[in-house]
Each structure stands twice: as structure tokens, then as C-alpha cells.
Amino acid sequence: MPRTDSRGPSDDLDMVVLDKRTAADGVVVVELEHEGGDELPAWSPGAHVDLVLDDDLVRQYSLCGDPGNRRSWRIGVLRKAGGRGGSLRVHDDLQTGDKVRCRGPRNNFELVEAAEYVFVAGGIGITPILPMIAECAAAERPWRLAYGGRARESMAFVDELEQHGNRVTLWPQDRAGLIDLATELGASRPDVAVYCCGPEPLIDAVDEHCGTWPPGSLHVERFRPAAVVSTEGDTAFEVVCDYSDVIVGVLPGMSVVQALRDAGVDVPTSCGEGTCGTCETVVLDGVPDHRDSYLTAEEHASNEVMTPCCSRSCTPRLVLDL
Known part of the structure; x- marks a missing residue:
């Protein structure tokens, strides 16, 4: 089924930078509030927002503050x-008091119900995990975290996390090496939710370790697509926009989003790589050629939605709810 509850508000929010500070080597924390002082949309652990840094520069950042705080957001x-x-713009140009637009929040990385939680984070991948840990701690759910980084000095929010005592294990690579997944994850067992966010090699290693675990045990959020898809053999196809009554041809080497924009049909996008879900679109007819790392295997099989920023068509014609 389409993710009717995951996309969240899509209107732009006029925000202002309330605070910006260094959290670790190469990491800044930015706090944002509504320019007019309005209450911000509600969000849940795992949610992200789009930061509109320019008309053609939109980036996603996980909300890592307190979901109960409706006055400000932290990224x-x-x-x-x-x-x-995007990150250079935030680090070098964005200053306290600056105005910036946001979209969202959206949640593609929701915290599911489980008897036990194991969190594995690498580098900046700790950001979506922070509010998950806070929720588990508040509800007294069993959990633990393995948090790795190049060096302790590059690992943000360490002081905040160390308040949880031995539930948190730090793995600075220069001192402790890579995260020992066999120790941190242990053997396969039922009703355990494993959440992983970080560099692709870490996600791949956790995915391999959890390969024999019960289906649905592992939940990941990627910064980049899981694999590079070959474009050799791509052919042209037709896209019909059912709502706006526009028909466009999509040529090899051209994305569906690009073809639609050239025809005056705007599709909200952010990552452009099929990882964030901003452009998720309902498919009314035809079979998409899914090339994203966002939709689940079940959603791919259903062909009810697609990500037109990167995916194409297996059929000569696609009809989209646009």
C-alpha cells in the first residue's frame, strides 16, 4: 500500500536559525524555529525535514531533538x-538569525513495536537514532546502542549519550577499530528491531549479519542509493499525468521528473537519488522500473507507487496521479 502516513506536510515553512554550534569535528548542530513563532508540525523519531538552501539545493536532515518540543527543531x-x-552551505554560510525554508517533516524510518531494540550508528547516522533512544528510555523498553566513528572527536552527541551508561558502547575507529557486530548484535532472535544508519559499508555489514534474522528485523536509512543501476539499454517511454492531463515522453538519459518539469508539471524532489521519498507518486497504470533505495520490496512488488526522480518504466506507458 502507498505510504499515506509517511510523507507529512509538504508546505514550505519559513524558519529562522535560532542557534548554530559545533558538536564535533566536522559536525554542526543547527536549531530552527518558525519565523513567526508558530507551533511547528508534530513529528516522531526517525523523521527528517527538507532544508531548502536554494531553489535547486534541497537537502534532507534528520530531526534529532525532542519530538515533544513544538517550538524548535534540531538537526x-x-x-x-x-x-x-548542501553541507558546505550550512557550515560556511548559514548563521544564527538567517532565514531558511523547510519542508516536512516526513518519516521513512519509523520506530516499530518490538520487545528489544538494537541501534547501530556510524558517524552522522546517529542523528535519527537519538530521539528513538529517548523514546525507548522514557518507555523503559530494552535497548542498546553501538556508535562508531573515525575518532571520538568526530562523534557528535557523545556527552548526551553517555548519560545512558552501559547501554551505549562507543567505537572510535582510531582506538577500538570497527564495530564488532557479532558482539553487539548477537545471534538471531525473534521480536528484536535492529535500526542502522550510517555509511554504506556499515549498513551492508549489518544487513549481511542480519541476513538470517526474521524478516522485518532490520530497519535502515541510507545516505546514498544501495547500488548503482546500469542505464545501458534504457528506452523511451510515455508518462501520462492523470490529474493535470499532460502527456510527456521520457527519453533515455532523462528522468521522469526532468521530463515532467520540462512540460510544466512540478514534482517535489529533494535527494534526486531515490533515498528520501519526497517525490513518491501513485501509479495508476503501467509497471515501474524501480531504481530507488526507499520503497520496500513489498512496495516494489505492488507497483502502486514509484519514485520518479530515478525510476523508469518497464512498460511503454505509465499513468501517474499527477
């Missing part, structure tokens, strides 16, 4: 010198 941003420019 953590890792500086990526070789990235696509």
Missing part, C-alpha cells in the same frame, strides 16, 4: 567536502 550536519554542496 546535525556533517561537513562533506566532496559532497553536492
Whole structure:
């Protein structure tokens, strides 16, 4: 079924930077409030917001503060010198008092009900995990965290996490090496939810370790697509926008979003890689060629929704609810 509850508010929010501070080497924490002092939309652990840094520069950042605080939002941003420019804009240009637009929140990484939780975070991947831990602690649910990073100095929120005592194990790579997943995750067992966010090698390692666990045990959030999809053999196809009565041709090397925008049909996007779900669109007819790392295997199989920023079509014609 389409994720009718995951996309959240889509209207732009006029925000102002309430505070910006260094949280670790290469990491800043930014607190945002509504420009007019209005109460902010509700959110739950695992949610992210889109930070609109420019008309063509939109980036997603996990909310890592307190969901009960409706006056401000907190995000953590890792500086990526070789990235696509969003983190550099936040680190170098965004200052306290600056105005910025936000969209969301959306939650593609919700905390499910389980008897036990194991959290595995790498680097800035700790941000969506923080409010999950707070919720588990408040509800007195069994949990523990393995948190890795290049060095302790690069690991944000350590002081905050160490208040939880031995439930938290830090794995600074320069001192302790990589996270020992066999120790931290243990053997397969029922009713355990494993949440992992961080660099792709960490996610792949956790995925491999949990390969024999009960289906649905592992929940991940990726910064990048799970795999590079070959575009060799891509062919043209037609997209029909049922609502706006527009028909466009999508050529090889062109995304559905690009073709639609050229025809005057705007589709909200953010990552452009099929990881965030911002562009999730209902499919009314045709079979998508799913190339995202956002939808579940079940959602891929159902063909009820697609991510037009990166996915294409297996049939000559797609009809979308646009």
C-alpha cells in the first residue's frame, strides 16, 4: 500500500536559525524555529525535514531533538567536502538569525513495536537514532546502542549519550577499530528491531549479519542509493499525468521528473537519488522500473507507487496521479 502516513506536510515553512554550534569535528548542530513563532508540525523519531538552501539545493536532515518540543527543531550536519554542496552551505554560510525554508517533516524510518531494540550508528547516522533512544528510555523498553566513528572527536552527541551508561558502547575507529557486530548484535532472535544508519559499508555489514534474522528485523536509512543501476539499454517511454492531463515522453538519459518539469508539471524532489521519498507518486497504470533505495520490496512488488526522480518504466506507458 502507498505510504499515506509517511510523507507529512509538504508546505514550505519559513524558519529562522535560532542557534548554530559545533558538536564535533566536522559536525554542526543547527536549531530552527518558525519565523513567526508558530507551533511547528508534530513529528516522531526517525523523521527528517527538507532544508531548502536554494531553489535547486534541497537537502534532507534528520530531526534529532525532542519530538515533544513544538517550538524548535534540531538537526546535525556533517561537513562533506566532496559532497553536492548542501553541507558546505550550512557550515560556511548559514548563521544564527538567517532565514531558511523547510519542508516536512516526513518519516521513512519509523520506530516499530518490538520487545528489544538494537541501534547501530556510524558517524552522522546517529542523528535519527537519538530521539528513538529517548523514546525507548522514557518507555523503559530494552535497548542498546553501538556508535562508531573515525575518532571520538568526530562523534557528535557523545556527552548526551553517555548519560545512558552501559547501554551505549562507543567505537572510535582510531582506538577500538570497527564495530564488532557479532558482539553487539548477537545471534538471531525473534521480536528484536535492529535500526542502522550510517555509511554504506556499515549498513551492508549489518544487513549481511542480519541476513538470517526474521524478516522485518532490520530497519535502515541510507545516505546514498544501495547500488548503482546500469542505464545501458534504457528506452523511451510515455508518462501520462492523470490529474493535470499532460502527456510527456521520457527519453533515455532523462528522468521522469526532468521530463515532467520540462512540460510544466512540478514534482517535489529533494535527494534526486531515490533515498528520501519526497517525490513518491501513485501509479495508476503501467509497471515501474524501480531504481530507488526507499520503497520496500513489498512496495516494489505492488507497483502502486514509484519514485520518479530515478525510476523508469518497464512498460511503454505509465499513468501517474499527477
